[in-house]
Amino acid sequence: MSPAPASTATGQPGGPEQYPDKIDGTVLKVAGVVVLGSIMSILDITVVNVALPTFAVEFSSDPSTPLPYSTVAWTITAYTLALATVIPLTGWAADRFGTKRLYMLALALFTVGSALCATADSIGMLILFRVLQGLGGGMLMPLGMTIMTKAAGPARMGRLMAILGVPMLLGPIFGPILGGWLIDHYSWHWIFLINVPLGFVAILYAWLALAKDRPEPSESFDVIGMLLMSPGLALFLYGISSIPGEGTFFSVKVGVPATIGVIMMLAFVLYSFRPKHPLLDLRLFTIRNYSAAAITMFLFAASFFGALFLVPTYFQLVRGESPVDSGWLVAAQGVGAMVTMPIAGALADRFPVGRIVPFGLILIVGGMFALTQVTATTSYWGYLIPVLFIMGLGMGATMMPLMTSALKTLKSHQVARGSTLLNISQQVASSIGIAVISVVFTNLVAEKPLAGPAMATWHDPTIANQMGGQAGVAVGLEQAAQAFGQTFLVAAILVTLTLIPAYFLPRRREVSHLLDDVEGEGPDQGVPAVVVH
Numbered sequence: 001m002s003p004a005p006a007s008t009a010t011g012q013p014g015g016p017e018q019y020p021d022k023i024d025g026t027v028l029k030v031a032g033v034v035v036l037g038s039i040m041s042i043l044d045i046t047v048v049n050v051a052l053p054t055f056a057v058e059f060s061s062d063p064s065t066p067l068p069y070s071t072v073a074w075t076i077t078a079y080t081l082a083l084a085t086v087i088p089l090t091g092w093a094a095d096r097f098g099t100k101r102l103y104m105l106a107l108a109l110f111t112v113g114s115a116l117c118a119t120a121d122s123i124g125m126l127i128l129f130r131v132l133q134g135l136g137g138g139m140l141m142p143l144g145m146t147i148m149t150k151a152a153g154p155a156r157m158g159r160l161m162a163i164l165g166v167p168m169l170l171g172p173i174f175g176p177i178l179g180g181w182l183i184d185h186y187s188w189h190w191i192f193l194i195n196v197p198l199g200f201v202a203i204l205y206a207w208l209a210l211a212k213d214r215p216e217p218s219e220s221f222d223v224i225g226m227l228l229m230s231p232g233l234a235l236f237l238y239g240i241s242s243i244p245g246e247g248t249f250f251s252v253k254v255g256v257p258a259t260i261g262v263i264m265m266l267a268f269v270l271y272s273f274r275p276k277h278p279l280l281d282l283r284l285f286t287i288r289n290y291s292a293a294a295i296t297m298f299l300f301a302a303s304f305f306g307a308l309f310l311v312p313t314y315f316q317l318v319r320g321e322s323p324v325d326s327g328w329l330v331a332a333q334g335v336g337a338m339v340t341m342p343i344a345g346a347l348a349d350r351f352p353v354g355r356i357v358p359f360g361l362i363l364i365v366g367g368m369f370a371l372t373q374v375t376a377t378t379s380y381w382g383y384l385i386p387v388l389f390i391m392g393l394g395m396g397a398t399m400m401p402l403m404t405s406a407l408k409t410l411k412s413h414q415v416a417r418g419s420t421l422l423n424i425s426q427q428v429a430s431s432i433g434i435a436v437i438s439v440v441f442t443n444l445v446a447e448k449p450l451a452g453p454a455m456a457t458w459h460d461p462t463i464a465n466q467m468g469g470q471a472g473v474a475v476g477l478e479q480a481a482q483a484f485g486q487t488f489l490v491a492a493i494l495v496t497l498t499l500i501p502a503y504f505l506p507r508r509r510e511v512s513h514l515l516d517d518v519e520g521e522g523p524d525q526g527v528p529a530v531v532v533h
Helices: 025-058 074-097 099-119 123-152 154-185 195-209 223-241 252-272 282-286 288-308 310-317 323-348 357-371 380-396 399-408 412-446 451-456 470-497
Strands: 510-512 530-532
Touching: 025 074, 025 099, 025 123, 025 154, 025 195, 074 099, 074 123, 074 223, 074 412, 099 123, 099 195, 123 399, 123 412, 154 323, 223 252, 223 412, 282 288, 282 412, 288 310, 288 357, 288 399, 288 412, 288 470, 310 323, 310 470, 323 380, 323 399, 357 380, 357 399, 357 470, 380 399, 399 412, 412 451, 412 470, 451 470
Parallel strands: none
Antiparallel strands: 510 530
């Protein structure tokens, strides 16, 4: 068997490629490669979240004294920082070496890193190998978006992006379920080992299904931009990631790295308009539709994903559910997203996203405000599961149409840089959102004296005696539920603000210039990449 042909598109030599309107078998093969890589990367993040208590015990020299959470949390922080370091380089590397070769390299790094993680015999080794995993995982999503965009063409991009959105939605839902099951029935090693056969399959599949690309490495590498942006972004995310553990925005561990990171990133912004080929092409933000989609995506990711982790936490700490059971309860959200995502993808190919995304955001806003009413005894099937399902409907109608709108405005040679910018903005927004929501929730719990001890009774029933028995525990759990409701109110207000940039999304039919790739044209020359009429 030989690799796939160079393109599924047809056209005259030297002219623009013509893409069929229907989703054909060849492009579905390409989608399969990207989805498999995305599943590996996103599942891994959520699976490791469940394993943190296990790491604390397994890597402790004294099983009766687990490692502190701040130490084992570095298994997540190290992965995130590696992502932040490599994502800015992805656009340049894709142009320089070709998307196929780079995607296969990313899969290989991720697979090798997974195998090494399973061999770790200390928390330090595990953190080191997680960095290697992150270097591969950080390239998978932006490269996958680039590959899908070029394979689909403008007329099919919405439907193809809906396929790519499946692992983005299912990962946070089924990751905890899979992780809990593997740890309960086998050992923590298997949350990493499961990636090894998947990785080999994905590499072989990519070699067979992806078209052979012919990179033209005409751009020089922006060394100064790399020295400013990658460390700056990593320092900023490190500071932001330290906020939940410190409990405040103003600790030295938060403020010093975050401030240095912001200064370096601001220096990059000022510098990036000087070179002809910067590491990150911020000139893309001069394209109105791209800017509107990117800003909407940033606010949406900060508000929605910041609140997303609260839902399973509520089920575990207030209702006493296990990680596996809480994962199944949250699955209602994924089911809702699976209903609307293919519909929204098809609509995004026919209608402007400005007439699709606001409806999805309104569903999410309504669901988030509904969660502000949770109590310690709120009905699952009578209230919580329907609310999560409605939020899932909104999520499926929001995320991928926004991606489609942003990338559809770009020309072919801009896609790799554009998808890199979108992934960085999502990474930063999610980190900020999670940090802000964590601090809000922590402070609200601290104001309610019985909330913290009551939530701890699920792990240590003896605490109930110190609270005056079950009556005191019930009062404490109700206080904890109030803290969750008040935190959801903050998230609901933030999601509502997302409607402001969404108003500027295109509401008229767009003419995509994705097929145009005329040298010298682009946002830096003042030639619009999309025409709205």
